[in-house]
Amino acid sequence: MDKIFKNSKLVPYYYLGRGAFANLGMLLNAKRKTQGDFVVVVIDHYFSGKHILPEGSIHADDLVIYADTSEEPKTTYIDALTDQVKTKNRMPVAIVGIGGGSTLDVAKAISVMLTNPGKAEQYQGWDLVKHAPVYKIGVPTIAGTGAEFTRTAVLTGKDKKLGINSDYSVFDQVILDADLLETVPKEQFIYTAMDCFVHNCESLLGRINDTMTIALAEKSTQMMKEIFLGEMDLEKLLVASSLGGLAVANSSVGICHPLSYGLSIELGLHHGFAICVAFNQLEEYYPEVATFKKILEKYEIHLPKVVSDDIAEEQLERMAVATMLNEKPLSNAFGDDWENIFTKEKIKSLLRKM
Ligand SMILES: [Fe+2]
Numbered sequence: 001m002d003k004i005f006k007n008s009k010l011v012p013y014y015y016l017g018r019g020a021f022a023n024l025g026m027l028l029n030a031k032r033k034t035q036g037d038f039v040v041v042v043i044d045h046y047f048s049g050k051h052i053l054p055e056g057s058i059h060a061d062d063l064v065i066y067a068d069t070s071e072e073p074k075t076t077y078i079d080a081l082t083d084q085v086k087t088k089n090r091m092p093v094a095i096v097g098i099g100g101g102s103t104l105d106v107a108k109a110i111s112v113m114l115t116n117p118g119k120a121e122q123y124q125g126w127d128l129v130k131h132a133p134v135y136k137i138g139v140p141t142i143a144g145t146g147a148e149f150t151r152t153a154v155l156t157g158k159d160k161k162l163g164i165n166s167d168y169s170v171f172d173q174v175i176l177d178a179d180l181l182e183t184v185p186k187e188q189f190i191y192t193a194m195d196c197f198v199h200n201c202e203s204l205l206g207r208i209n210d211t212m213t214i215a216l217a218e219k220s221t222q223m224m225k226e227i228f229l230g231e232m233d234l235e236k237l238l239v240a241s242s243l244g245g246l247a248v249a250n251s252s253v254g255i256c257h258p259l260s261y262g263l264s265i266e267l268g269l270h271h272g273f274a275i276c277v278a279f280n281q282l283e284e285y286y287p288e289v290a291t292f293k294k295i296l297e298k299y300e301i302h303l304p305k306v307v308s309d310d311i312a313e314e315q316l317e318r319m320a321v322a323t324m325l326n327e328k329p330l331s332n333a334f335g336d337d338w339e340n341i342f343t344k345e346k347i348k349s350l351l352r353k354m
Contacts (some may be wrong), residue, residue, distance in 0.1 A: 016238070016239070039093060039096065041065065073109070079113070095136045097136045104171075106153075111168075135172050136172055143182040143238045145241070190299050196244035216243045223240035282350070285333070
């Protein structure tokens with residue numbers, strides 16, 4: 001297979017450490033130049049009424065949006081939130097995303113849509129964004145999605161789940177504070193962390209990678225094994241997730257993500273959970289599935305079967321088609337002639353097992 005070169009955009013600034021979130025106000029104040037300058041904070045609705053924002057970081061004129069993450073963000077939701085921000089009749093000086101992958105993706109997408117015309121669905125794909133976005137800060141409150149470091153904002157449209165993949169989706173600043181991870185429920189915690197584990201496997205076994213990607217993904221995998229098969233360490237997990245995010249931002253996902261998108265779009269499954277259900281059936285492609293199963297066993301996570309045995313052929317067809325829309329990850333995994341190797345029939349047979 002031919003080698004593909006990629007010009008990698010990285011997050012330029014990050015804070016790391018317990019208590020680092022306290023720097024938010026200082027970062028925002030550096031952006032506020034005049035009286036009318038305001039900030040948009042997109043925060044997971046889980047934190048509604050919990051007062052986690054650092055003292056003094058938010059001003060009276062700022063717009064705080066509690067993002068509904070009960071389902072994966074839809075393009076129509078992004079359009080509605082963008083319109084809400086536009087009612088201020090001026091651009092915010094910063095957008096802050098505080099939450100899991102969905103919330104971070106919502107913040108990324110709004111920052112892009114405020115400066116680009118049309119609807120969010122027009123930008124699902126690769127490098128379709130033309131105008132520089134609003135400055136944005138990402139603060140993950142769960143580790144594993146890598147959303148804090150990637151160049152994608154994954155959105156669900158009418159019939160596709162596909163990211164706004166663009167250098168303009170990359171955060172300008174990230175804050176990694178393990179104190180924010182303390183309250184995540186066990187299942188969600190594991191599913192999301194395994195998303196990172198899967199990113200690493202997909203990066204390492206794809207053709208779009210280089211020495212940097214391999215180093216990042218290998219180290220991230222090693223740290224994940226130490227954390228999940230040895231002793232839990234939340235700060236180390238944040239770093240493993242970041243390295244995994246950097247690795248995948250520098251390469252591409254592979255077989256598992258497209259299948260999980262097929263599951264998510266038809267069955268409304270959350271990303272981390274769909275990833276776990278899909279990865280659990282991919283032993284023939286990824287040897288690390290064995291490690292993954294050991295981790296699930298240790299944490300007493302029992303994955304249910306989500307695709308019913310008597311699933312309608314039309315629904316299975318739609319899942320397979322949604323999977324096959326992800327040409328880039330699939331060609332990363334199989335090469336340009338991926339369709340001849342990873343056929344629709346093969347995809348359906350894997351989906352039936354999930
Ligand atoms: Fe993922």
